[in-house]
Amino acid sequence: MIWNETIECASREYLSELQSKRLRDCVSRVYHNVPYYRTRMQEAGILPGDIKTIEDIVKLPFTNKQDLRDNYPFGTFAVPTSEIVRIHASTGTTGKPTVVGRTRKDLSIWAECVARALTLSGVTKEDIVQVAYGYGLFTGGLGIHYGVENLGAAVVPASTGNTKKQIQLLQDFGTTAIACTPSYALYLADTIKDMGLDPKKDLKLRVGIFGAEPWTEEMRNEIENKLNIKAHDIYGLSEIMGPGVACDCDYQNGLHVCEDYFFPEILNPETGEPCKDGEVGELVFSSFIEGMPLLRYRTHDLSKIIPGQCQCGRTTRRIAKLMGRCDDMLIIRGVNVFPSQVESVLLSMPEATPHYMLTVDRKGLFDSLTIQVEIKEELYSDNVKDLENFQKKIKSNIESVLGISVIVQLKAPKSLPRFEEGKAKRVIDNRK
Amino acid sequence: MKIKQLCVFLENKVGRFKGVADILGKAGINMTAFSVADTSDFGILRVIVSEPEKSLQLLKEAGYAAGLTDVICIKCPNTAGSLAKVLDVLNEENVQIEYMYAFSMGNIAQVVIRPAEIQNCEKVLEKHGIELVSSDSLYSM
Numbered sequence: 052m053i054w055n056e057t058i059e060c061a062s063r064e065y066l067s068e069l070q071s072k073r074l075r076d077c078v079s080r081v082y083h084n085v086p087y088y089r090t091r092m093q094e095a096g097i098l099p100g101d102i103k104t105i106e107d108i109v110k111l112p113f114t115n116k117q118d119l120r121d122n123y124p125f126g127t128f129a130v131p132t133s134e135i136v137r138i139h140a141s142t143g144t145t146g147k148p149t150v151v152g153r154t155r156k157d158l159s160i161w162a163e164c165v166a167r168a169l170t171l172s173g174v175t176k177e178d179i180v181q182v183a184y185g186y187g188l189f190t191g192g193l194g195i196h197y198g199v200e201n202l203g204a205a206v207v208p209a210s211t212g213n214t215k216k217q218i219q220l221l222q223d224f225g226t227t228a229i230a231c232t233p234s235y236a237l238y239l240a241d242t243i244k245d246m247g248l249d250p251k252k253d254l255k256l257r258v259g260i261f262g263a264e265p266w267t268e269e270m271r272n273e274i275e276n277k278l279n280i281k282a283h284d285i286y287g288l289s290e291i292m293g294p295g296v297a298c299d300c301d302y303q304n305g306l307h308v309c310e311d312y313f314f315p316e317i318l319n320p321e322t323g324e325p326c327k328d329g330e331v332g333e334l335v336f337s338s339f340i341e342g343m344p345l346l347r348y349r350t351h352d353l354s355k356i357i358p359g360q361c362q363c364g365r366t367t368r369r370i371a372k373l374m375g376r377c378d379d380m381l382i383i384r385g386v387n388v389f390p391s392q393v394e395s396v397l398l399s400m401p402e403a404t405p406h407y408m409l410t411v412d413r414k415g416l417f418d419s420l421t422i423q424v425e426i427k428e429e430l431y432s433d434n435v436k437d438l439e440n441f442q443k444k445i446k447s448n449i450e451s452v453l454g455i456s457v458i459v460q461l462k463a464p465k466s467l468p469r470f471e472e473g474k475a476k477r478v479i480d481n482r483k
Numbered sequence: 484m485k486i487k488q489l490c491v492f493l494e495n496k497v498g499r500f501k502g503v504a505d506i507l508g509k510a511g512i513n514m515t516a517f518s519v520a521d522t523s524d525f526g527i528l529r530v531i532v533s534e535p536e537k538s539l540q541l542l543k544e545a546g547y548a549a550g551l552t553d554v555i556c557i558k559c560p561n562t563a564g565s566l567a568k569v570l571d572v573l574n575e576e577n578v579q580i581e582y583m584y585a586f587s588m589g590n591i592a593q594v595v596i597r598p599a600e601i602q603n604c605e606k607v608l609e610k611h612g613i614e615l616v617s618s619d620s621l622y623s624m
Binding site: 426427428431432433434435438439442460461462463464465466 | 488490492493494520522524525527529543546547548549550552581597
């Protein structure tokens with residue numbers, strides 16, 4: 052099933068034409084209505100008339116998170132506040148929150164994009180969808196919520212937390228699809244097991260739509276096996292819209308972008324130069340919407356454009372599963388390390404668990420990376436040798452992937468933090 | 484005669500052993516003997532308890548990584564040179580031992596042995612008339 056064939060299967064010429072038109076319109080609106088954009092464009096010597104086609108987008112200045120903070124709260128809105136019907140904001144743990152304002156039309160665009168994402172995931176109006184993303188200032192809960200309603204499926208607005216209650220609802224309502232963060236999905240799977248339930252027999256879940264944090268293919272396999280579902284990856288960020296910017300289809304080979312509203316570019320994070328298709332770089336999005344369109348917003352997420360057309364029949368471009376964030380990247384003794392690399396290694400080892408923490412320390416001039424991993428209860432042995440061999444195996448597998456030496460510590464089951472609410476924080480950098 | 488030994492993964496952290504002792508104590512489970520193998524990061528507690536199955540269940544419920552392993556326990560006189568005699572036998576018969584620990588009461592010493600191959604070790608000990616302690620008597624000691 053395809054939700055909007057006209058757009059999702061359009062010819063590249065048609066899409067490019069549409070993107071050019073929407074970009075021109077968007078640039079003209081922000082130039083005239085948002086002092087911040089007018090100043091930035093004038094500094095760059097660009098006038099709205101210089102932007103004719105979508106290819107001209109590279110002439111435009113970038114927008115950074117800091118720019119949104121500098122214009123806190125409503126300085127980047129492109130419409131009078133009377134036109135705004137919804138305000139969302141980031142938690143602002145690293146500074147002032149980032150605020151976004153949406154018009155009535157924006158909300159319908161969002162619900163359209165989420166309906167496309169749900170359809171990409173195989174959800175239909177027959178499904179019951181439990182939304183276990185946070186409802187509130189965070190875009191996850193409400194974003195998926197209105198998409199489900201738009202699609203015509205039944206939404207269970209469970210929000211986050213209260214895991215036993217969530218499981219009871221899954222069981223009693225015969226919920227068929229769940230939307231939450233992938234780390235919560237794993238937590239849910241473990242709790243289901245602890246309660247003595249078997250997803251195959253006791254639940255009707257068949258699809259999961261997971262996002263809001265980067266996760267690996269190995270984690271996907273683990274979730275699919277544990278919950279007996281097909282796990283889809285949905286991408287979005289509140290600055291651009293929220294969940295629904297892109298989502299993967301049945302083929303699970305990259306996420307189809309709603310390119311008619313959200314234009315992706317992949318750039319070298321250091322130079323800002325465009326990357327070729329297939330080359331990893333920073334994902335940059337422009338949003339062609341009403342309340343707060345953004346031009347070339349630097350997401351700090353790492354991905355690549357997957358070349359070619361998908362077998363599912365859609366013509367929209369695909370971005371690869373997110374590979375982490377530019378800012379998550381740890382530079383340890385001159386080597387770039389992504390937490391997702393460690394996770395991939397752990398998940399490829401049947402005896403390891405996906406519960407881990409990374410700690411970076413500095414002694415003198417020497418940086419060290421400590422990886423704490425929980426052991427699996429069932430693999431427990433009375434032998435020091437077995438555990439030490441296991442520890443060595445993890446160490447050598449991780450070292451061969453990262454290219455630096457690491458310290459591996461084994462931890463008791465369930466001793467590391469779980470991330471029941473919000474996003475997983477698995478890195479502690481003591482060098483800062 | 485095989486004995487069920489409880490073993491528990493302990494992180495190198497203050498109060499980890501106390502946690503285990505509390506759980507067993509509250510359930511009225513007695514420890515007859517134990518030893519701790521330690522590395523720089525973690526330790527393994529090996530303990531003979533009055534109710535191995537129940538202990539395992541309680542510890543698992545409390546989130547510990549624990550398991551049961553088969554060991555054997557021998558009896559010998561609590562006198563100089565008597566363990567050496569037993570070890571001579573095992574040595575001659577080429578029985579490999581992973582680890583062992585012992586405790587003595589009055590004139591008798593009991594040695595818990597974790598051999599690499601438990602069946603073979605049992606046979607050898609029987610052949611040479613070395614007395615094995617039954618699980619029932621050890622659990623209730």
